[in-house]
Amino acid sequence: MSRLEIYSPEGLRVDGRRWNELRRFECSINTHANASDGSSYLEQGNNKIITLVNGPQEPKLRSHTNATKAVLTVSVNITRFSKTERSKSSHRNERRVLEMQTALVRTFEKNILMHLYPRTQIDIQIHVLQQDGGLMGSLINGITLALIDAGIAIYDYISGVSIGLYDTTPLLDLNTVEENAMSSVTLGVMGRSEKLSLLLVEDKLALDRMESVLAIGIAGAHRIRDLMDKELRKHGEKRLANVSSNQ
Amino acid sequence: MVMSLTEKRYLQECLISKPPLRPDGRNDDQFRPIEVFTDFLPTSNGSSKIVASDGTECVVSVKSKVVDRSLEDDLIVVDVDITGRRDDSPLVQEIASILNRVLLLQIDQEQLRLTQKYSFKLYIDVLVLSSYSHPLTLISFAIYSALNSTQLPTLISSEDDLDVAELPTFHDYDMSKLNIDIPIMFTLAVCGQNVIVDPASSESDVASNGILVTWCKGKVGAPIRTLSLNEEYTRGIHPDRLAESIRLIEILAPKVLQALDG
Amino acid sequence: MLNTTDRRRILGPANAKPLVFDRSSVPVEENQESAKKSSVSTGNDAIYIENGIVVNCNGSSYLEVRSRTNDKNCTLLLTSIYGPRPSRGAFNAKATLSVQFKEVTLEKIAAGQIKEICTFLTNVFNAVVNLERYPKSGIDVFLSLIHSSSGQQDFELESIITACVNGITLAFVDAGIEILDTVSAGMYKRNVTAFMKNGTEVVGFWKDDDEQSSSENILEIVEKCKEHYLTNRKTMIEFMVRNKNASD
Numbered sequence: 001m002s003r004l005e006i007y008s009p010e011g012l013r014v015d016g017r018r019w020n021e022l023r024r025f026e027c028s029i030n031t032h033a034n035a036s037d038g039s040s041y042l043e044q045g046n047n048k049i050i051t052l053v054n055g056p057q058e059p060k061l062r063s064h065t066n067a068t069k070a071v072l073t074v075s076v077n078i079t080r081f082s083k084t085e086r087s088k089s090s091h092r093n094e095r096r097v098l099e100m101q102t103a104l105v106r107t108f109e110k111n112i113l114m115h116l117y118p119r120t121q122i123d124i125q126i127h128v129l130q131q132d133g134g135l136m137g138s139l140i141n142g143i144t145l146a147l148i149d150a151g152i153a154i155y156d157y158i159s160g161v162s163i164g165l166y167d168t169t170p171l172l173d174l175n176t177v178e179e180n181a182m183s184s185v186t187l188g189v190m191g192r193s194e195k196l197s198l199l200l201v202e203d204k205l206a207l208d209r210m211e212s213v214l215a216i217g218i219a220g221a222h223r224i225r226d227l228m229d230k231e232l233r234k235h236g237e238k239r240l241a242n243v244s245s246n247q
Numbered sequence: 248m249v250m251s252l253t254e255k256r257y258l259q260e261c262l263i264s265k266p267p268l269r270p271d272g273r274n275d276d277q278f279r280p281i282e283v284f285t286d287f288l289p290t291s292n293g294s295s296k297i298v299a300s301d302g303t304e305c306v307v308s309v310k311s312k313v314v315d316r317s318l319e320d321d322l323i324v325v326d327v328d329i330t331g332r333r334d335d336s337p338l339v340q341e342i343a344s345i346l347n348r349v350l351l352l353q354i355d356q357e358q359l360r361l362t363q364k365y366s367f368k369l370y371i372d373v374l375v376l377s378s379y380s381h382p383l384t385l386i387s388f389a390i391y392s393a394l395n396s397t398q399l400p401t402l403i404s405s406e407d408d409l410d411v412a413e414l415p416t417f418h419d420y421d422m423s424k425l426n427i428d429i430p431i432m433f434t435l436a437v438c439g440q441n442v443i444v445d446p447a448s449s450e451s452d453v454a455s456n457g458i459l460v461t462w463c464k465g466k467v468g469a470p471i472r473t474l475s476l477n478e479e480y481t482r483g484i485h486p487d488r489l490a491e492s493i494r495l496i497e498i499l500a501p502k503v504l505q506a507l508d509g
Numbered sequence: 510m511l512n513t514t515d516r517r518r519i520l521g522p523a524n525a526k527p528l529v530f531d532r533s534s535v536p537v538e539e540n541q542e543s544a545k546k547s548s549v550s551t552g553n554d555a556i557y558i559e560n561g562i563v564v565n566c567n568g569s570s571y572l573e574v575r576s577r578t579n580d581k582n583c584t585l586l587l588t589s590i591y592g593p594r595p596s597r598g599a600f601n602a603k604a605t606l607s608v609q610f611k612e613v614t615l616e617k618i619a620a621g622q623i624k625e626i627c628t629f630l631t632n633v634f635n636a637v638v639n640l641e642r643y644p645k646s647g648i649d650v651f652l653s654l655i656h657s658s659s660g661q662q663d664f665e666l667e668s669i670i671t672a673c674v675n676g677i678t679l680a681f682v683d684a685g686i687e688i689l690d691t692v693s694a695g696m697y698k699r700n701v702t703a704f705m706k707n708g709t710e711v712v713g714f715w716k717d718d719d720e721q722s723s724s725e726n727i728l729e730i731v732e733k734c735k736e737h738y739l740t741n742r743k744t745m746i747e748f749m750v751r752n753k754n755a756s757d
Contacts, residue, residue, distance in 0.1 A: 034302020035377035046289070050376065080326065081308035081372045084290045090328070125330065127376065129306065130288055341628050344621025352719075456636070458714075467723060471716040475632035479603065482636050483710030486702075486731040494724040 006181050007166050014177050020216055022161070022173045025227050027141070029149040029235055036125075038150025042142040045175055046132030051142035053150040056120035070117035074104045074124045076139065082131045100136060107188055107198045108143060113153040122152065133175040134162035136186045136200060145228060156191030159224040160198070163187065163217040165205055170213045172220045185213055189221035250452065259453040259480065263439035270449055276495055278445045281388065283507065285396040293397030293425070297389040301447060304376040305385050307393040313361060313415060314368045322359050322368050323350045325390075329375040329382065342383055345432075345459075346373075346390070349470065353430040353463040361402055363409045369397075379448040381476060383459065387432040391507055394429045398422035430463035431503070435492045436476055437484045442492045444499065446476065455482040458492045462500040467493050556741075558748045560683045563589040566651075568684020572676040574668070584668055585655035587613075588676040590684045592648035604643035606634055610652045610673070617657075617664050626666070630673055633703050633713035637678075639687035648686065650677055670715055671696045674703045675741055682749060693745060695737030702734035 004014050011018055023045030031050070032039035038053035059065045064073075078091040091097050104124075112122070124143055128135065140160030147154055164174045164184040174184055183205050188198030196218075205213070250258070261268040267275050279300045288294035293309035314322070327343040328334070350371070359367045371390060375382050400417035408415070436446035436454035446454060457474035460467060471493070475481065557573035566589040576582035593604055608630045610623050618626075630650075638648065652673055657664045674694035681688050690705040692712060698720070703713035711731065716722065721730060 032302070032304065032376065035304060048288070052376070077328070077330070077374075079306075079308070079328070079372060079374055081288070081291055081310055081370070086310045086312075086370050086372075090326075090334070092334075127306075127330075127374065129308075129374075130290055337624050337628055340621050340624040344619065344625050347621065456632075456712075468719045469717050469722065471714065471722060471727075472629065473632060473711070473714045475628055475635070478605070478635050481632060483705050483712040485709070486711050486728060489711065489714055489731065490724045490727050493722070493727055497724060 004177060004181075006178060007169060007171065013171060015175060019169050019171050020220070022220055022223060023175065025224060027145055027228060027231050029145050029232065036146075036150075038146045038148070038152070040142050040145035040149060042138060042145065044134065044138040044141065045173070046130055047128070047135060047138040048130040049138050049142045050127040050129065051139075051146040052125040052127075053122065053143075053146040053152070054125070055122035055150070056117040056152070057123070059119070059121040064121055065119055068118055069114035070112070071121045072105050072109055072112065072114070072124070073121065074101045074108070074126070074143070076101050076104070076126045076128065078128045078131070082128050100139070103136070103198065103200065104139060104143065107140065107158065108147070110197060111154050111156070111158055111190070112147065113155065116153055131176075133177075133179040134173055134186070137161045137173075137188075140188050140198065141224060141228065145232070148232060156193070157225045157228060158188045158190055158197055159221040159228065160186060160188045161217055161220045161224055163213050163220070165209055165213055168209065170209070170216045172216050185217065187214070187217040187221055189218055189225070191225060192222055194218055248449065250449065255453050255480075258449060259438070262441060262443070262450060262453065265440065267438060267441040267443055269443065269447075271447065273443075275441060275443045276499060278499075278503070279447070281385070283388070283392050285392050292399060293393045293395075295389050295392035295396060297385055297392065299385055301379050303378045303380065303382060303385055305378075305382065305389045306374045306376065307386070307389040308372045308374075309393050309397045310370045310372070311367045311397075311399055312370065313365050315364060316360070316366045317364070319366070319368060321347075321351055322356045322366055323347070323354060323371065324369070325350060325371045325373065327373045327375070327386070329378060331377075342386065345383070345470070346371075346386065349430050349432065349461060350390075353461070353468060354427050358427045362404070362406045362415055365408070365415050367399060369394075380446060380451050381434050381457065381474070383432055383474075384434045384445060387430070388503075388507060391429045391431050391504075394425060394427065395508070397425040399425050428464045430461050430468065431500070431507075433460045433462065433496050433500070434458070434474060434476075435460065435495065437488045437492070440485075440488075442488055442495060444495060451476040453477070453480050455480060456484045456488075458489065460493055460496045462496055462504075465501075467496060467500075556744050558679060558745070560679065560752060562587065566591050566684075568680045568682070568686065570676050570679035570683055572672055572679070574672050581658055582665075582668075584657045584672045586669075586672045586676045587653040587655060588673075588680040589651050589653075590648065590677075590680045590686065591651070592684075593643040593646035593686065594649075596645060596647040601645050603640040604638070604646045604648050606631055606638060606640065606648050606650070608634070608650045608652065608677075611654070613653045613655050618666070622666065626670060626673070629670070629713060629715060630677065633674060633692070634677060634681075636712045637688050637690065637692045637705060638681065639689060642687050650680070652676065665699075667696050667699050667701050667715065667717065670694065670701045671737075671741075674701075674713070675745060679745060679748075691742055691745060691749075693738050693742040695734035695739075695741060697730055697733035697737060700730045700734060702731055702738065704735060704738045708735045708738060 026043045029040045031041040036052035040051045042049045064071050080087050137160030144158050162174050164171045164182040166182045183203030186200040282298045284296045291308040292311045296306045298304045325346040401421040401423045403418050404416040435458045437456045454476045457476035459474045555575045559571040562571045563569040569589040572586045574584045608627045671694040678692050692705045694703040699718040701715040
């Protein structure tokens with residue numbers, strides 16, 4: 001076990017947050033306008049993630065065509081330099097990464113109005129430049145922002161966040177140190193509702209504590225949704241101002 | 248962008264004419280504007296992101312590690328990842344091999360020495376997010392900026408550790424700047440009698456040949472070689488074009504370095 | 510070439526007889542005995558050439574380059590060419606050329622460097638082979654380095670590249686694939702230049718050392734390479750002429 005005090009008796013975590021506080025959350029969209037149809041750059045704590053969306057476009061392979069709805073592909077590139085220690089392998093075909101990709105595809109297939117784009121393909125490319133815990137949640141937020149930038153119809157925001165359970169206290173939005181010290185859950189929450197589109201539990205967790213964990217998770221996800229919404233509206237106003245000043 | 252035969256022929260005629268008429272209105276010795284950001288990855292010793300005006304984007308991270316010099320031959324390792332291309336595709340392997348060799352050849356490994364026994368080893372990871380023309384110039388600019396912004400921990404233990412079995416210890420937060428001569432590489436396109444720098448993708452598609460020129464320690468150095476920019480329009484070139492492209496780089500390289508440093 | 514199948518064309522009735530031109534190809538057996546020995550000494554190198562060693566390909570050449578000053582410096586290279594053969598996939602107005610390099614005995618060269626050599630050679634021969642002549646087909650060049658020892662190191666990349674360029678040209682001639690000129694390479698120190706059109710055009714330039722890299726010196730280097738090129742080309746042409754006379 002680490003010598004660090006994960007949660008002090010005064011109620012402070014390793015990075016000085018309270019139990020129900022999020023990490024720094026900064027995002028911007030349309031960052032790679034020339035390289036993709038929709039893009040976002042997200043910093044959630046020390047996670048730094050670039051998301052590029054291409055599509056809806058003609059499928060590159062005939063076999064990737066579906067006559068009734070779009071085909072979604074997600075590729076997650078976790079760079080070798082993303083952690084403090086450089087990893088020897090490229091994480092290209094690791095089982096963990098492949099599982100993440102499948103989970104993301106399943107989550108967003110249900111959120112995108114796929115039937116509007118028959119015979120097309122939507123490619124999502126994610127580059128993780130730096131990671132510091134709660135990666136899956138950050139990936140979800142990045143994809144949501146990039147899809148909105150691409151103008152692809154979705155039902156609602158999906159905001160992702162991870163929650164850990166330390167003894168009996170649920171802790172919101174874990175970083176790497178905390179993630180290694182306790183069991184955690186990742187949530188994907190639809191907009192302002194209490195509907196979950198993703199629930200990822202990879203550790204043991206006492207069932208009677210689940211309710212409090214979900215409650216704080218949903219509240220945190222709503223907060224992230226508001227932060228994303230604020231940034232999008234700001235971006236939208238700026239774009240609108242540009243359009244009207246050019247006329 | 249895929250061009251029709253007629254478009255290509257028209258473009259080729261434009262580039263062959265004296266002086267060359269480039270589609271974006273540049274002079275033959277003019278680069279496209281680039282944006283460089285450095286030091287944005289706190290877990291890396293040095294990092295840079297470079298964005299060209301056509302959307303080509305490249306991220307470079309420099310990480311270091313302390314190694315026993317007697318066990319490691321090469322103190323610099325470059326890894327290249329170009330999205331949309333497999334790791335074993337010819338372009339990726341060629342670029343990685345060229346970069347590895349150039350950096351090992353041109354950077355004095357003594358400059359990475361820490362103590363008698365130990366040395367820093369640099370891991371340079373290149374991630375090309377999107378590329379349209381031959382990405383080598385941009386990658387080398389990005390590596391230059393990343394290495395230039397690299398900060399390594401300051402040694403506080405003694406440098407002479409041959410007799411004492413002591414691991415190097417570092418200052419808690421003081422960092423010192425990495426000071427090495429970093430090579431940069433230029434790709435030039437030959438179109439008929441003209442030599443143009445920094446060819447865009449459309450220009451590369453109709454160029455008669457490409458030339459790679461390396462610049463290090465204030466002069467043109469190895470490797471210099473012809474480079475494939477396209478398969479369709481490749482032709483032989485007059486030897487004078489080689490001399491001309493080197494002359495061009497001799498004039499331009501100091502200015503480029505000044506811009507990258509500034 | 511009837512041994513290649515082309516599924517995109519209607520080939521006509523099965524019992525149709527192909528057009529036979531006068532002496533379109535030389536039988537392999539004849540080739541071998543006629544071209545048995547072609548050891549020519551030029552300049553500092555003794556070059557030994559043989560054609561048609563590989564029987565199942567469209568053209569091949571075997572090259573032995575031995576230094577006269579140092580007997581240990583020697584490069585043995587076997588080149589075989591397959592094609593033009595029909596390529597699958599999209600329609601191509603021109604043939605696509607691919608070069609693959611393999612070390613047969615000891616593997617001493619790094620994989621990345623081999624890729625560098627391959628792309629370099631592909632670029633050289635893209636400019637030389639009359640690719641328009643062979644639409645929707647592929648031409649594959651396979652280089653097998655049997656032995657190489659020279660210089661202070663175990664091998665010298667530059668002399669290998671020089672041998673590759675010369676070997677590929679000879680194999681193209683043997684395969685009867687149209688090339689614009691007999692391309693050949695010349696080496697000076699650690700610089701290789703591949704020329705065509707009597708040394709007026711450079712199709713490939715490879716420089717791996719730092720010396721003399723200013724713009725004035727580069728032309729001197731090219732000039733020095735050209736001398737070597739001219740002797741190499743002379744050797745190759747002499748061989749081809751002798752080969753042809755013997756088969757007549």
